[in-house]
Amino acid sequence: MPEFTAQTPEQARLLLLPRYQAVLGATMQAEAVSAGEIAGHTGTPLKQVHHCLTRLQEHGLVAVVAERKRGGRAIKLYQAVAAEYRVPLELTDGVDTLDLFERLFRPFVSGFMEGAAQVQRGHAEEVVLQCDQFGNLGANYGSYKGVIPAGAYGTFGQHKLTPQTRQELEHRLRALKTWVQEQAHTEENEPDAEDCLLGLLYTRGGLE
Numbered sequence: 001m002p003e004f005t006a007q008t009p010e011q012a013r014l015l016l017l018p019r020y021q022a023v024l025g026a027t028m029q030a031e032a033v034s035a036g037e038i039a040g041h042t043g044t045p046l047k048q049v050h051h052c053l054t055r056l057q058e059h060g061l062v063a064v065v066a067e068r069k070r071g072g073r074a075i076k077l078y079q080a081v082a083a084e085y086r087v088p089l090e091l092t093d094g095v096d097t098l099d100l101f102e103r104l105f106r107p108f109v110s111g112f113m114e115g116a117a118q119v120q121r122g123h124a125e126e127v128v129l130q131c132d133q134f135g136n137l138g139a140n141y142g143s144y145k146g147v148i149p150a151g152a153y154g155t156f157g158q159h160k161l162t163p164q165t166r167q168e169l170e171h172r173l174r175a176l177k178t179w180v181q182e183q184a185h186t187e188e189n190e191p192d193a194e195d196c197l198l199g200l201l202y203t204r205g206g207l208e
Contacts, residue, residue, distance in 0.1 A: 004061070004082035011059050012091035016104060019044070023052040024061065024080060032065045032077035041188070043195065053078055061085070112197050116152040154199070158206055166204070173200045 006012040014020045026038040035053055039046040056062040057078075066077040094100025120141065128140045138157070161169065177200055187193050 002082055003084040003086060005086040006088065006091055008059070009091050011061065012087045013093075014055060014059060014061060015085050015087050016092065018107065019048070020052050020056060023049055024056060024085075027056075027062050027078045028080040028083065032079040034068065034075050034077055036075075038078070043188075108197060108199060112152075112154065112199060115197060116154060119151040156201075169202055173202055176200060 006015055015024070022042045022044060023038055026033060026041050033041070035046060035049045038044070038053070039049045042049070044052075053062060057064065060081065062078050062080050064076045065079045067074040068077055069075070089097070089100065092100055092103075094103055129137060130140070131137050136157075180198060
């Protein structure tokens with residue numbers, strides 16, 4: 001399938017919303033899928049899937065390509081109109097790249113904060129400032145009396161690294177992302193699988 005470049009602000013908005021991306025991604029497979037199959041694949045309520053498909057179809061981003069008979073009813077089968085979608089920056093709500101990144105990533109950061117706070121509830125009684133084994137001062141949120149609650153982990157830090165170490169760091173982060181994607185692909189239908197938020201962050205720079 002050819003690539004698709006958004007032509008309208010509404011197309012751009014739909015392509016950049018996570019809930020629509022999940023539905024769109026499910027239609028970008030080799031075979032067309034039904035709304036029910038998308039709901040099962042993504043864990044999204046069927047009613048919401050139908051709403052997303054309707055909006056995506058209205059704006060030319062997915063198409064009904066076939067029907068499947070089931071119990072005397074015709075079940076619509078959907079497929080993406082392209083193998084790759086592009087969104088020009090000028091069609092987005094972002095005034096520049098930084099503003100666009102903030103709009104795109106804010107829901108994930110907020111979701112992580114809410115989830116981490118839920119895990120820490122009852123444990124995070126104070127902020128502890130202490131030096132690590134290398135003499136760097138860091139902040140830990142909570143006094144756990146030796147037991148750190150499982151269920152959420154995150155770290156933010158500022159370090160001076162050589163080009164070789166920066167390259168190795170980026171390589172390891174990319175490898176970890178691939179491993180997580182592989183695990184998620186094989187485990188998504190397991191009965192004890194649940195949604196998780198993961199952020200792997202690295203860039204050159206520092207805090208003012």
